[in-house]
Amino acid sequence: MLVNDDGYDALGLKTLANRLIKDGHKVTVCAPERGMSGAGHAMTFRVKLSCIKREGYEYPCYSVNGYPCDCVLIGTTFMDKKPDMLISGINSGANLGTEVLYSGTVNAAIEGAVRGIPSVGLSQWRMGEDAVNAQYAADYFVDRLELYYNICKGGTPISVNCHNPSRPDVGDKIASVQGLRLYDENYEIHNEGEVTTFFLDGEPKKVKQNPLSDVALFKEGYSTILPLRYSYNNPETAKRLRAKFGL
DSSP states (O other): OOEEETTTTOOHHHHHHHHHHHHTTOOOEESSSSOOTOOOOOOSSSOOEEEEEEOOOOEEEEEESHHHHHHHHHHHHHSSSSSSEEEEEESOOOOOOOGTTTHHHHHHHOOOOOOOEEEEEEEEOOOOOOOOOOOHHHHHHHHHHHHHHHHTTTSEEEEEEEEEEBBBBOOOOEOOOOOOOOEEEEEEEEETEEEEEEEEEEEEEOOOOTTBBBHHHHHHOOOEEEOOOOOOOHHHHHHHHHHOOOO
16 A cells, blocks of 8 residues: 655656556555645544545546545445555655654654554655656666565664665665754744745755665765654663652
């Protein structure tokens, strides 16, 4: 099953779906009806969602007027059986370091893992205004699909990033830690009558990185594989606090 946060008609998703079909895989797409970048792990409650079957594709394709995680739930509901794997992407732009917290692409993969499905989020770096090369990314990822499946089949979702033909990947590395991505946020503010609008933009700050982080390894030219977890449990800190406060 394929999902993303760029919308059901996004080039990265379509290119990935067609490459998977070419390799003999059965594909079903359930993705947002429009771009949902930055949706994180948002889900819709107590509001009706619409699911529309879209024609003109080489695979069953459904759009949902909701978030990427909504698509995971709805898509797995109407499928005859649980998918062998959930692939989220290919995202137009990398998801590195703390960006995974906001990424609809990565969090859709995490939601898949919560539901017992081997899940991976796929993203491709873009340089400034240069468009991503979807075919490069689709070929790169599908050639390594068995590797990704074997990593995440035990319940660990992963976030994978690759480069593009202008800077081909020099190899694959599993990152030990999640890096840090901070931005110089800048809001463009416009007053439109009684309404004030805000448009967020910004460039990444230079931050010292752990050399084994996904951010550092990606900067060295590697395609990075970042194992994730959806549990917020912190038993070590809980043990220390119990001893300190006697609770």
